[in-house]
Amino acid sequence: MKLKIAIISSFFALSASAQTYWQQEANYKMVIDMDADKHQFTGEQEIEYTNHSPDTLNKVFYHLYFNAFQPGSMMDVRSRSIKDPDRRVTDRIFYLKDDEIGYHKVKKLKQDGKKLNFHVEGTIVEVELKKPLLPGETTVLSMDFESQVPLQIRRSGRDNKEGIEFSMTQWYPKLAEYDQEGWHAHPYIGREFHGIWGDYDVTIKMDKKYMIGATGVLQNPNEIGHDYLGHEVDTDEPSGDKYIWIFKAENVIDFAWAADPDYVHEVVETKDGLKLHFYYQNDTSIVDNWKELIPRTVDMFEFMNENFGQYPYPQYSVIQGGDGGMEYPMLTLITGERSLGSLTGVTLHEMIHSWYQAVLATNEAKYAWMDEGFNTYVGNIAWKALFGDNSDFIHSGAYRGYFALLNNGNYEPMTTHSDHYGTNQAYGVGSYSMGAVYLSMLEYVIGEDQVRKGMKRYYNTWKFKHPEPRDFKRVMEKVSGLELDWYHEYLVEQMHPIDxxxxxxxxxxxxxxxxxxxxxxxxxxxxxxxxxxxxxxxxxxxxxxxxxxxxxxxxxxxxxxxxxxxxxxxxxxxxxxxxxxxxxxxxxxxxxxxxxxxxxxxxxxxxxxxxxxx
Ligand SMILES: [Zn+2]
Structure with a gap:
């Protein structure tokens, strides 16, 4: 009898521990020395990597995103062969010259001081660990690398069409995430990301003429002569022709920055003390719109804090750079030559990613609808509340996209990995539209108030983690008291229409x-x-x-x-x-x-x- 009880209780202990959530941790220290004229830099990187998983790891993977910007790369071939090419990319990678391509060259890689064997395969480095990393153990991975910043094609790069010199996103060798679904070493083809939670301590040495905006908080404003409230301060200026910028960010999934000699830098503070930074070019055709954007961004943060959960970081930056708009922890890079409406709309979308991506860090590559699509839904609500919207159904655009694909036969299930959608149209609808359709249909099923309550509870339960679709579904089940398995099965996992x-x-x-x-x-x-x-x-x-x-x-x-x-x-x-x-x-x-x-x-x-x- 006793034996039987022991067996039963250990069975339950086992199944309980299999349910326990865990996530990996990677704390980065990087020192970057920029050669701005050559668009190259050297980097020293030290990652303190802790294996919180129940598995022993024998290898790790890194992303080398800049390698995508080379003729013949997976991103290049994909961009040229897909049925409906992204007009920003098309064949531009194919025609990059040697001094225009991007690259990361791994010079040295060590684990706890011991040299490691590695193999570079396009945008991924496969690394065999010297010593297996046991559950609960921490190891230090150090890398020396040399990089060239590609001519701006998509998101990151130098000299974009608005004249921003450096849009530094997906710009450093980054450890791939290992989570409850295993390794996610997906090659970069230009779509979504997944990152490991951790702290970043990044030092950038760069010619004094540049102004830098970055993830994290500047640690040494006195050396730069520019504090983070935007005024000049007494300098403790280092000699030589470079400033040393030191940024620290706590509990983020990525680090991005941008640099330009002509940035205007403005800072405002919201009523709860959040510092909002704006970096844009002092160009008469855009200055008025950017000035107008500042109070609007304050309103956006206040609206989001009140309705969808409190933004947790001390600052956020809206930076002119890149192409279109792209979200990163504590900042966004957006193109700035826009009408006021467009500038406001893009900023609203990107800042909402501080909730659905930067804090609720779903694996966006696998579940882009929980990131882009939840953003669309919340964006429609926020836009109506802040700037007015007289359409009787604010999410109708998302539904139109869904119906168009059902009708033309290009619809693919929401479970599709974002890289693997057959067309850019199906990816666009499957991520940006379907997350909004998912939530709006859920309002119909469980009630609007329940969904809004659930969104707050989801944020508070899953912030600083990697929630998956079932986690969101469970929150909504708890809030509504209803069973929603069928809803997920029919909407997310299959592709049957409703009539x-x-x-x-x-x-x-x-x-x-x-x-x-x-x-x-x-x-x-x-x-x-x-x-x-x-x-x-x-x-x-x-x-x-x-x-x-x-x-x-x-x-x-x-x-x-x-x-x-x-x-x-x-x-x-x-x-x-x-x-x-x-x-x-x-x-x-x-x-x-x-x-x-x-x-x-x-x-x-x-x-x-x-x-x-x-
Ligand atoms: Zn987005």
Missing amino acids: YGIKSVLPSEKGTQILLERVERFPMPIDLKVEFTNGDVVWYNIPLSIMRGEKPAEGENWNVLSDWPWTHPQYEFQIDRPVNEIKSIEIDPSQRMADWNRDNNTFPFSDELRMRGE
């Missing part, structure tokens, strides 16, 4: 009998609005039995009917008023359900309307 219709509306003994039908496989609960000729409006909500409950009432005259079992193609119910008192019936007037064929959603049926000459 419900009104089959018939007939007189009956009780009044009117309404017959509904599920045309496609994807089951959903139904919101049905009935308007009567005397102006009365009555709502009917039909939950799915597999939800094990229903959302709270979403309006007046809200009636919850009996469950619709997902196996049943049809559902019939009665209302106690005659057909001739019914003005109209509509399935999902909110349009959140993502019904791709709304022609059958309304009564009177369209042919009846035609007969009546309406």
Whole structure:
């Protein structure tokens, strides 16, 4: 008997520990010496890497992102062979000259002072450890490297079209992440990222004419002669022709920076003490817009803090650089020659990534919809609240993208790794649109208030971690008290569209009998609005039995009917008023359900309307 109990309890202990969350830790120290004229730098890097996983690691991988900017690289071939090329890239990598390509050359690599064997394969370094890294152990990996900054093609690079000299993103040898799903040493082809949590201590030696904006907080403003409130300070100026900039960032997944001799640097403080930095070129055509952007960015942070969780870092920088806009911890690089609306929109999108990427660090390569798409959803809400939006359905653009792909046959499941979508269009919709559709449809299923409550709880539960789709689903289940497995299976893991219709509306003994039908496989609960000729409006909500409950009432005259079992193609119910008192019936007037064929959603049926000459 005793033995049996022991076996059972150790079984439970085992399964409990298999559930325990863990994540790796990599603390970086880097010293970078820039040769700005040659667009090259040397780097010394020391990573204190702790294996918090339950596994023994025999190897590690690094990303060498700059190697993507070489003719014949995977990114180059992919960019030239994909059906719908990104216009920013097309064949530009193929035509880079020797002094325009990017590279990282690993000169020396050691583990705890002992030389390591490694093999470079495009943008990935495969490294065999000298000493296996046991669970719970820490090792120091040190690397000397030489790099060339590529001509700006995508995100990082030098001399972009707006004249920014250095956009330094994905710019250093970076350890690949090992998480509960194993190694993620994916070659860089220009899409999404995944990083290890850790602290960064980065020293940059660079010609004195440059102004630098970076992730982290500047540690030695007195040596630079420029404090981080933007005013000049007494200098402790080092001799020589370079300044030594020292930045420290705590608990981040990446480090980025930018440098230009012509940056204007402005700083404002929000009411809770967050310092917002702006770096832009002193160009008369853009200065007014950037000045206007500053108070708007303050409003954006205050809105996000209040509604989606508190931004945790001491500062954030909006920096002109790169192409388009791209998010990094504590900063964004965006192109600056934009209308005020566009500048505001891009800044809003990128700063929201401080929540959905920089703090809730999902593996964006695998789950871009939780990063880009949640951002789209929150961005639509924030834009409406801050700058107004008179469309009746703020997420309609996301749904349009989804329906367009369902119709043209290019739709791919949301589980697709972002690098592997067959077209840029499918990647765009699968990430930017589908995360918004996911949350907006979830509002329809569990209620808008529940989703908003869930977003805050998700932030507080999963900040500074790597949440996965099931983690988000669990938070939403706990908040709503409903079961959502089916929702995930049909929306995220498969690609069935949704179509419900009104089959018939007939007189009956009780009044009117309404017959509904599920045309496609994807089951959903139904919101049905009935308007009567005397102006009365009555709502009917039909939950799915597999939800094990229903959302709270979403309006007046809200009636919850009996469950619709997902196996049943049809559902019939009665209302106690005659057909001739019914003005109209509509399935999902909110349009959140993502019904791709709304022609059958309304009564009177369209042919009846035609007969009546309406
Ligand atoms: Zn984004």
